[in-house]
Amino acid sequence: MSLIDISGNLLYIAFFCYLIGTFLFGGAIKEKNDTAASRADKFGKVAIIVTIIGFIAHLAYFITRWIYTGHAPVSNMFEFTTAFGMFIVLSFIVLYYMYKVAALGVVALPIALLIIAYAAMFPTEVSPLVPSLQSHWLTIHVITAALGQSILAISSVAGLVYLLKNVNTKVRSFESIMFEMVMYCGVLVLGFVVATSTFSIMNYESKFEYVDTLDNVKQTTYMMPAIFGMNEYTELSEDKMTPVMEMPALIDARKLTTVVWSILFGSVLYLLIRLVLRRSVSSMLQPLVKRVNSQLMDEIAYRSVLIGFPVFTLGALIFAMIWAQVAWSRFWGWDPKEVWALITFLYYAAFLHLRLSKGWEGKKSAWLTLVGLLIILFNLVVVNLVIAGLHSYA
Amino acid sequence: MNKLLCECGHENPEGTKLCQKCGRPLSAEEKDKKIADMRYEGTAIRSKTHNKSIIDKVWNFFSSVKVGIALIIINLVVASIGTILPQEFYVSVATDAEKEKYYSDVYGWFGEIYYSLGLSDVYSSIWFQILVLMLGVSIIIASIDRGIPLHKSLKNQRVKRHASFMKRQRVIAEGQPIKNADDTLELVEQKLKELNYKVRREDQSILAERGRFSRYGPYVNHVGLIVFILGVMLHLIPGFYVDDSMWLREGETRAIPGMEGYFLKNDKFILETHDNAPQGEQLKQGVNVVAKNFQTNATLYKQKADAVAGQADDLEEVKEYEIRVNHPLKHEGYAFYQMDYRLNELKSMIFDLTHKETEESLGQLTIDLTNPEDEYELNDGAKVKLLAYYPDFAGFKDGVPQTATASPNNPAFIFKMFTAEKPEGETSFVAIQQTLEPNGENIYKMKFANVETRNMTGLTIRYDRTLPVLFIGGIIFMIGVVMGSYWNHRRIWIEQSADGTVHLAAHTNKNWFSMKKDLDKLTDAAHLPQYVDQQEPATNEQQELEGKEETEKEGKPL
Ligand code: HEM
Numbered sequence: 001m002s003l004i005d006i007s008g009n010l011l012y013i014a015f016f017c018y019l020i021g022t023f024l025f026g027g028a029i030k031e032k033n034d035t036a037a038s039r040a041d042k043f044g045k046v047a048i049i050v051t052i053i054g055f056i057a058h059l060a061y062f063i064t065r066w067i068y069t070g071h072a073p074v075s076n077m078f079e080f081t082t083a084f085g086m087f088i089v090l091s092f093i094v095l096y097y098m099y100k101v102a103a104l105g106v107v108a109l110p111i112a113l114l115i116i117a118y119a120a121m122f123p124t125e126v127s128p129l130v131p132s133l134q135s136h137w138l139t140i141h142v143i144t145a146a147l148g149q150s151i152l153a154i155s156s157v158a159g160l161v162y163l164l165k166n167v168n169t170k171v172r173s174f175e176s177i178m179f180e181m182v183m184y185c186g187v188l189v190l191g192f193v194v195a196t197s198t199f200s201i202m203n204y205e206s207k208f209e210y211v212d213t214l215d216n217v218k219q220t221t222y223m224m225p226a227i228f229g230m231n232e233y234t235e236l237s238e239d240k241m242t243p244v245m246e247m248p249a250l251i252d253a254r255k256l257t258t259v260v261w262s263i264l265f266g267s268v269l270y271l272l273i274r275l276v277l278r279r280s281v282s283s284m285l286q287p288l289v290k291r292v293n294s295q296l297m298d299e300i301a302y303r304s305v306l307i308g309f310p311v312f313t314l315g316a317l318i319f320a321m322i323w324a325q326v327a328w329s330r331f332w333g334w335d336p337k338e339v340w341a342l343i344t345f346l347y348y349a350a351f352l353h354l355r356l357s358k359g360w361e362g363k364k365s366a367w368l369t370l371v372g373l374l375i376i377l378f379n380l381v382v383v384n385l386v387i388a389g390l391h392s393y394a
Numbered sequence: 395m396n397k398l399l400c401e402c403g404h405e406n407p408e409g410t411k412l413c414q415k416c417g418r419p420l421s422a423e424e425k426d427k428k429i430a431d432m433r434y435e436g437t438a439i440r441s442k443t444h445n446k447s448i449i450d451k452v453w454n455f456f457s458s459v460k461v462g463i464a465l466i467i468i469n470l471v472v473a474s475i476g477t478i479l480p481q482e483f484y485v486s487v488a489t490d491a492e493k494e495k496y497y498s499d500v501y502g503w504f505g506e507i508y509y510s511l512g513l514s515d516v517y518s519s520i521w522f523q524i525l526v527l528m529l530g531v532s533i534i535i536a537s538i539d540r541g542i543p544l545h546k547s548l549k550n551q552r553v554k555r556h557a558s559f560m561k562r563q564r565v566i567a568e569g570q571p572i573k574n575a576d577d578t579l580e581l582v583e584q585k586l587k588e589l590n591y592k593v594r595r596e597d598q599s600i601l602a603e604r605g606r607f608s609r610y611g612p613y614v615n616h617v618g619l620i621v622f623i624l625g626v627m628l629h630l631i632p633g634f635y636v637d638d639s640m641w642l643r644e645g646e647t648r649a650i651p652g653m654e655g656y657f658l659k660n661d662k663f664i665l666e667t668h669d670n671a672p673q674g675e676q677l678k679q680g681v682n683v684v685a686k687n688f689q690t691n692a693t694l695y696k697q698k699a700d701a702v703a704g705q706a707d708d709l710e711e712v713k714e715y716e717i718r719v720n721h722p723l724k725h726e727g728y729a730f731y732q733m734d735y736r737l738n739e740l741k742s743m744i745f746d747l748t749h750k751e752t753e754e755s756l757g758q759l760t761i762d763l764t765n766p767e768d769e770y771e772l773n774d775g776a777k778v779k780l781l782a783y784y785p786d787f788a789g790f791k792d793g794v795p796q797t798a799t800a801s802p803n804n805p806a807f808i809f810k811m812f813t814a815e816k817p818e819g820e821t822s823f824v825a826i827q828q829t830l831e832p833n834g835e836n837i838y839k840m841k842f843a844n845v846e847t848r849n850m851t852g853l854t855i856r857y858d859r860t861l862p863v864l865f866i867g868g869i870i871f872m873i874g875v876v877m878g879s880y881w882n883h884r885r886i887w888i889e890q891s892a893d894g895t896v897h898l899a900a901h902t903n904k905n906w907f908s909m910k911k912d913l914d915k916l917t918d919a920a921h922l923p924q925y926v927d928q929q930e931p932a933t934n935e936q937q938e939l940e941g942k943e944e945t946e947k948e949g950k951p952l
Pocket of ligand 1: 465609615879
């Protein structure tokens with residue numbers, strides 16, 4: 001077995017540990033009153049040990065892949081997203097030892113699981129580095145930024161727990177519907193994973209030729225049955241699904257197809273859950289956090305932002321600017337990725353000021369942490385995959 | 395200005411919420427609160443007390459945190475709108491008309507609107523700059539407005555506080571010590587010192603404090619932000635910033651734009667690619683090869699002191715360097731970056747002067763396309779004159795050949811060939827794949843033999859004297875946020891009355907969890923009565939009861 005295979009298997013181990021850890025934490029919560037001074041019970045202890053074993057496997061994946069590729073494994077979507085998941089678990093473990101709140105585990109670990117599963121849907125091959133990425137700053141900048149983002153993401157884990165406890169899911173209100181929407185979005189990510197895995201097990205592949213915005217003829221490969229066709233497409237593969245609709249050149253129909261399949265799969269999944277359980281996902285999860293101390297959750301959410309904000313600023317703005325100055329001759333170029341790092345920074349600055357001066361605590365603050373997570377994920381997913389960054393050499 | 399006289403006899407400035415000496419609440423509003431408002435220690439901040447002149451009004455506007463947050467959000471929204479479509483500087487067309495066409499061609503009606511609203515160049519728009527400036531002003535004014543009174547009251551803290559102040563802190567304890575009542579204060583003092591508190595004692599009162607410096611964190615980070623914004627504005631001052639670029643062919647030496655008296659020579663341009671088999675994302679996007687290295691082997695020269703400006707004859711070598719991406723050549727604050735390249739640019743073209751029928755050559759000539767000669771001597775007294783040269787031939791206009799640019803992308807020539815048979819000369823127009831003979835049939839032709847090519851490198855020249863300012867701004871900012879975020883200001887006031895009863899009050903600006911851990915240790919060590927958090931609901935059960943009531947009040951069941 002080569003190093004890269006070992007690395008891949010370690011990631012599997014981590015994934016299963018987190019999965020088991022989630023259920024153990026679920027058990028830990030039910031056992032005892034979570035507000036008491038002695039929060040950790042035997043379930044909690046086992047849960048955190050399993051989580052730590054998972055994290056060590058995850059870290060070992062990271063290191064072995066680093067050795068194999070010769071550069072920090074944070075240079076493509078799969079690698080970066082997996083690392084992001086790893087740092088979320090790390091932040092959670094640290095937080096667990098600070099506050100000993102098992103309830104955080106039932107939310108943090110599933111989020112980490114979703115993120116890793118999402119990452120695994122991208123090509124996992126080792127890709128060679130273009131010249132601008134061949135720098136120690138790649139390592140320094142990306143790792144610090146990812147760490148900062150994951151600490152900030154943990155604040156929304158606490159925010160979610162807070163809302164789960166405090167939103168009244170038994171009545172239909174704007175708030176409870178919005179919260180159920182959050183749950184639905186989580187299921188959609190699962191939908192993406194299920195859709196991608198299904199079609200990849202089927203070995204689905206179909207090639208198209210199309211005309212892009214600048215009238216160049218190009219080729220592309222769909223990994224899912226084409227619902228939408230690229231601009232002026234011609235099919236190159238036989239016996240594959242013919243697109244239902246052609247899209248203008250501006251829209252990447254291949255990505256749109258992926259999005260629509262994910263929504264279809266996710267929605268079916270969501271409906272199934274609802275049919276089986278006969279109630280909303282949020283009210284199903286609610287009993288898990290019954291014993292949680294809301295005020296402590298609120299404080300954890302705030303504290304995570306406080307801890308994550310400087311790390312994020314250092315990694316995603318300061319180190320980023322230094323590297324940009326070295327690689328691209330300017331520390332700032334209003335590239336979409338840069339702008340969204342700035343937006344994240346401004347957003348959390350606004351969060352801190354709101355909290356400080358307007359006393360936005362409790363529910364309001366918890367919702368704000370969720371919006372923050374949305375911005376971070378937008379930067380990770382949409383800005384990387386949809387909005388075109390134009391400064392690349394390749 | 396009116397003064398507020400506290401019962402304790404201390405005169406406070408108007409607008410003060412908590413007496414600066416004893417801590418009694420002064421305003422009616424403040425007296426009604428169960429927990430005192432400890433922001434800025436209850437001092438009077440300027441914006442809350444002055445509201446008469448226009449200056450006051452402007453001051454109050456910018457010092458309002460509400461306004462500050464609004465400004466942050468507006469900046470955020472504008473910045474995000476600018477990422478919907480690529481900005482103009484990423485679109486490689488030159489004129490405004492072309493840009494407009496680009497946006498409407500590629501993005502349809504949306505692109506048209508986007509362009510006409512100026513969103514395609516939003517970051518250089520005066521509106522965006524005004525917004526950033528307003529944010530800067532807001533930061534400065536808000537910091538002065540709150541920072542100074544805060545500093546004063548933190549500096550002049552009294553140990554003894556009035557009972558009404560103590561009672562209205564968030565965390566309090568009251569009662570008889572469980573044991574050792576005589577030593578309570580000694581035990582407290584000892585334990586708090588152990589916990590790294592600075593302890594002051596006056597009679598039977600103790601004030602213990604820790605991490606006060608963290609209160610200055612926000613002010614320090616705001617200073618950093620201001621320094622950074624100032625640094626960015628320095629770019630506008632001439633002399634602080636040079637941004638230029640140059641194309642340099644292999645073997646060529648040229649004066650460096652923006653760097654007086656220096657020349658750069660391109661000895662060689664190297665492009666290396668990874669030899670991996672395309673896979674994954676690379677395949678999906680149809681990218682065949684991935685670049686591995688872009689490199690210009692360059693030599694930097696300096697003119698001798700007495701040389702004529704722009705003359706390249708008399709140069710001293712300064713240094714040789716391999717300019718690569720991520721490894722710019724640096725000299726005296728200037729940096730040269732590998733930014734672009736063009737491969738296989740035509741360097742010279744080689745022709746044979748050939749007899750059309752016999753195919754016999756009278757000799758070969760090599761035309762240097764960047765520096766062609768007027769006349770080329772060949773065998774047997776034959777010669778060729780170059781009457782005209784069009785480096786980038788773009789067709790005829792009114793019968794006259796045109797050149798699009800000065801780069802030899804599509805060279806065309808008008809030759810006059812002098813041979814023994816035609817001593818008066820024959821004229822021929824030669825372009826790639828095209829020959830015209832304006833004066834009828836010629837005997838000789840210029841037969842294309844070969845081309846030589848070379849690579850060209852595109853370098854960016856950058857000089858930025860604002861970098862140190864930005865760097866210092868960044869460092870100050872980081873120090874400030876770390877101070878304010880990773881430390882917090884904890885205070886504990888304790889008083890013991892003659893009968894042994896202890897009154898304790900505790901405050902921290904953030905992180906109550908750790909504050910309570912300190913208090914747990916203190917309570918334990920000094921046998922104090924259990925503290926209560928006045929903000930926390932007493933028990934979970936009570937909270938659940940409240941939850942039930944809410945359920946019944948709110949809306950219909952799901
Ligand atoms: C991008 C811009 C800004 C950043 C990054 C920033 C950053 C910060 C940070 C990190 C804190 C500490 C928060 C905490 O510890 O919870 C803070 C506090 C504060 N900021 Fe800002 N700030 C910005 C703009 C502003 C503006 C425009 C105002 C003006 C109204 C302002 C007024 C304040 C005030 C009054 C405090 C509280 C100070 C104290 O507690 O003593 N800030 N700022």
